Amino acid sequence: MPTFPPAPSTDFTADGSACHRSGSLIWVPLRSRWVDTTHAPEEVVRQDWVRRLVVEGGFDLSQMAQEKRTQHGHGSPRADIVVWSSAEARSAGAAAIMVVETKATEGEVIESDFRQGASYATAGGAGFLIAATATAYAVYEMKPGFPGMATQINDWPKKEDFADPRRLDKLKHSLRVFDRDEFQKLLADCHDLLRDHHAMTPDKAFDTISKILFIKLSVERRGAARTFRTDFLDAFESTRINQKVSAHEELFNQTKEAFKGDELFAESDRLDISDATFRAIVAKLERFNLSKTGDDIKGIAFEQFLGRTFRGELGQFFTPRPVVDFMVEALDPREGELVCDPAAGSGGFLIRVFDHIRSAISADIERQKTEAFERISSDYPEDATEDQLAERDQRIDEAFAALNADLVPMSADGRPADTRVGKLARECIYGTDKEPRAARTAKMNMIMHGDGHGGIHAHDGLVNINGVWEERFNVIVTNPPFGATVTNAQLVGATRESDVPDDSRYSRRQTERYGDAWQAGHRAVVQARHSPILDTFEIGRGKKSRQTEVLFVERVLRLLKPGGRAAIILPNGNLNAVSLGWLRRWTEGNAYLRGVVALPVETFKFSKASVSASIVFLQKFTDKDVEAWNDAWMAAAVATNPEYDAQRQAALTEIGGKALTANGAPDVIELIEKLQAIGVVRKFEGYTRVPNNELVRNAGTTKLGNAKWHGRAVGEAATLKKELTVALKTHSKAVKAAEKELRDKLREIDVAQTAAMWAHVREHFDYEVFMAAPAGVGITATGETGAHVPNDLPEVLTEFRRFQPWRASNTSEDGF
CATH class of the missing domain: 3.90.1570.30 (tt1808, chain A)
Known part of the structure; x- marks a missing residue:
């Protein structure tokens, strides 16, 4: 039992700052x-x-x-x-x-x-x-x-x-929105300071603010928040011996080391501002605790500041928030699923995925709390004593605290916690972007929203890195860059963004995190070094160039596990241009098309990548689906071969006869008849069907064999044969014209059979596709969003959710 001291003479300490x-x-x-x-x-x-x-x-x-x-x-x-x-x-x-x-x-x-x-x-x-x-x-x-x-x-x-x-x-x-606005105003004030003191451009100013925010976050996580205060900076300045190293340079060096494993900063990165400017920014930010400020406050404030600062300069890295919300809600990523955006930009999709899954976890914990409350309360009688009620309340608080622990993303040392939200942050969210500023922005954005930044890398999204490799992800959601081109001059490993380390330290770190599963994806990159990036893709192999967004279609499907689902924004040309029909057929043979939502023309007008586009929902084939697709093609061949083989044979007889007779030349026919009378004939051996080895399924290619002699050409026959050869040379133009006609006809028959086979496959591999064309999607042509901007996407989402179970109930295949 503790010994109780005398009662104090005042209710609180003399200055009222603490309890006794x-x-x-x-x-x-x-x-x-x-x-x-x-x-x-x-x-x-x-x-x-x-x-x-x-x-x-x-x-x-x-x-x-x-x-x-x-x-x-x-x-x-x-x-x-x-x-x-x-x-x-x-x-x-x-x-x-x-x-x-x-x-x-x-x-x-x-x-x-x-x-x-x-x-x-x-x-x-x-x-x-x-x-x-x-x-x-x-x-x-x-x-x-x-x-x-x-x-x-x-x-x-x-x-x-x-x-x-x-x-x-x-x-x-x-x-409460006041807090969010205040934080956003502070960020804008810091931006203005850098502009006024150092004439920084918006992108340079934002980079600098990001570095300073990382410093603040780092010192808070290390328990050294006192070093991010003006009084500390003043004391440092008055006592420092090395005049070449300022306080902010030293703090940034420590921050780079703290985030070294994230490859967030290059060794050469500097915080290139004056001592006075750094002190002024610290004075504005020191009273805020980033680690404990609510995610909804700092996250949305940061994202809005980011959008207002960069929408003009770096618009290509932004997807309008209403569109992001719709795509993520439609995909409905779940706890434990792995999610990737291989063209992450500023991280908008991954942030929304994190929030979506975290909200589901929170809802489940709330359900468990209700059950715990009812269960514990039922253990006590209606006439419970005060001590019993106090015991009940304590048990309820302890049960709630234990459940709430699963909502904590970070442990006290700044590492992802072994909790449900901690696992979400560390194990489930991945993204890449080859623009270092975009990747750094995405990381900071994720941190502001509650973390999950560790899986984001400054790297080419078309090349494997760390935890990003083929057939690993349940969900892909992305808006790849439009209008760019990947050429055969772009090689794996030729740049920092297209290479990965191959040393023992890197291997050990990856094995500790991912086990042995990462090695196949890593080896694929190492073995492809110095080869064109194009050659690592089925649709790019041997080509001189491909559009970037076209390659991302294959990248998305390759990153998905069988049965995985994706939402990707694509230019409408990918969906309706005749020249890209091959891409649509290639995709159709690898995934289900679950939906197409055509976006209005103003959706991306605010950015440099102004283009008419649609959201495309895909679901990668499972092994069962691949087998069913192949069976459908075999059935299509069996069903169509008799009709089109008969057409080929008829063409061989009719047009082939014209080639053999030089289109009915009398002198040629006379010689042919004389040879036939003594048992010597010249005829085509028929044709062969060469299987399709191209990207897109087709009926194959019909190859015409050369005309050959049959029967013994001796004596008179030999003489007639030589005369016929001379006669045919005399009529060579007619012969060549007939042979070309025959080959063209056979090619025409191949194309017709291909169309018939596709029609057959679609009939037997038939499924419904959701289609929508909303008039408004929550953003104006100038980039303005808000409740006052027309947005039909919530209604489209409702219909999409209704459509999926309806479709599943009317087909035999699974889907989302």
Whole structure:
């Protein structure tokens, strides 16, 4: 048992900055006693809020109470701290004005964990609820009526706010979006500083801000946040011995080392700004904790700042957010699935995937919390004692805390945690982009949204790197670059973006992370070094060039596991240009076309890559699908061969006869008849069918054999044969014309049979395809988005979700 010291003479320390502490004891002024926090860590948070209500809020202890229940019994909700309008109102049992519920855990406020306080506030008629963890809090205005109706506001009301209805009304309408706007404004202010102090272009300024944000994040994760403060910089400046190395250069060098494994910065990267500029930016950012600021605040603020800064300069790296949301929701990536964007740009798709899956995990944890709450509550009788109710509440808090642990992406040392969200961040999200600035931006964007940046690499998306290799991913979502060309002069390994290390250290690191599965993809790159990138693709092999977006179609399908699903934005020319019919047929033989959503022409007008495009949904064939496709082609050959072989034979007889007789020349016919009379004839040996070895399935190629002599050509026959040979040479133009006609006809028959075979396959391999052409997709031609911009995609998504089960119920094949 601890020894309790005398009661302190004041409720809090002399300056009001802290609660009285003595070892593991804390003074509880509302109870006028010391409490041991060894097994009650929540008491520390609760008493700090009692102190804040008094010191910062101006409330009196006489108008407060702690650990109050609405009534005694099984279902009675408890509040950690209750505040009344006055001591008299408390004594009279009037309705409270504010309730505070606290938790000992760290991290963001999870609304459902505070149902006790919300229930008390609702039942007791309190107008406000403060939900607080050890490191964060959220404030809610409680609405009358249906239980649980609440609106989050920006800050908690003080005593003077309750005394002035206008102040209180203003506070109620100060919504949380203020924090997001403030953070975004700070980023814009930093951008303006760099522009004004160093005449930086927007892209250079953004690179610099990104580096500074990485410094801040790095020092926070290392527990060295004090080094990102103006007082530290001032002290460093006054005492530094080496005048050649500034504080910000040293901090950036440490940051580069901390993120070395991510290959985020080149060794030559520098933070090329003045000491004064760095200090000015630190002064603006030092009061923010990036590690603990809500992901929805810093993530969306960063993304909006990013879009406003770069939409003109680097528009090719952006896909409009409404389009991104639609594609990810339509694909519906699930927990445990591996997702890749091989042309990640600024990371918009991967961020949305991360949010989508994390939301699903959160929903599942909420379900488990409800079950835990009901299960634990059922263990206690209706007339439970206060001690039993306290035990129940503690068990519920412990169960919630254990479940909430799965929502934490990072451990205390800055590494991905062994949790559900931690595994999502570390093991499931991958992306590449060959533009280093885009890759770095994507990493920072991911960090701001809750992490998952470790799988993003500055690398050519057409070449394997680290965790990105063939047949690894369940889901691919991408908007590849349009209009560029890959030529046979672009070689694997010729640039940093198209090569991978091949040393023992790299191999050891990859094996530790991915096991042996990565080796086949790695060997493919190593063996292809100094060869054209084109030659690593079926549709590029032996070609002089291919359009980049065309190659990405094959890349997407190769990255997918059998049965994997993809959404890819493609120029409409890929879908309807006659010259690219081969690509559509090649794709049709490798994947199901699940949907096409034509985007309006203004979708990409804001960017340099202004082009008419569509979203194409694909599902890669499984082995079973490949077998069914091959069976359909065999059946098509069996069904069409008799008809078209008869046509070939008829052409051989009719047109072949013209070639043998020089189109009916009398002198040739006379000689042929004389030879036939003595048993010597000249005729075509028929034709052979050469199987198709090309990219796209077809009926094969018909090859015409040379005309040959039959019978013994001796004596008179030999003489006649020589005369016929001379006669045919005399009529060579007619002979060649007839032979060409025959070959053209056979080619025509091949084409016709190919069309018939495709028709046969499509009839027997038939399935429905979702088609839509929304008039608006949430973005204007100038790049403006928002609730006021027409957006038909939510309705299209609803119809797409209805279509998929309908299609599956009417076909035998699986799909999404």
